[in-house]
Amino acid sequence: MAPSDIKPGKLVALHELEASSPFFKHGSSLRVTGKLQAHSVETGIAIITDGGVSLKINTKxxxxxxxxxxxxxxxxxxxxxxxxxxxxxxxxVGRNVDGIDLNLYYQTMKLRRKFEEEIVRSRTKYWKFSVFFFR
Structure with missing residues (x-):
């Protein structure tokens, strides 16, 4: 993967990673958070959990x-x-985030998504206006 091909990791809660989710796509760049339940040094596979949902992480x-x-x-x-x-x-990328308030983190994640949706809507309105106005 060339450096220019690296996409930012979208904030995703583990419970959002189900087969019908728009985040559940091969190659999606994601940022996930959870409690480490297991880790094999031999295979490099770790398992994180949050709210009863788990995800395997390749840490090689x-x-x-x-x-x-x-x-x-x-x-x-x-x-x-x-x-x-x-x-x-x-x-x-991986980092220890002990001490994080996961409830507050997920509330912030929802607010960020709402803000990003509003930005997209406002840009779309502006674009439609400018196309109409500057013809």
């Missing part, structure tokens, strides 16, 4: 990240969909 490329069970981590990477809607995030 995260050489400077020390993982501790029951700590909260945030990962940015590309979603790889395997057979029968089994997903794994190919992490390119």
């Amino acid at each position: 490329h995260l050489t400077n990240l020390s993982l501790r069970i029951d700590s909260i981590y945030q990962f940015i990477g590309e979603l790889q969909i395997q057979s029968e809607n089994d997903a794994i995030l190919q992490a390119r």
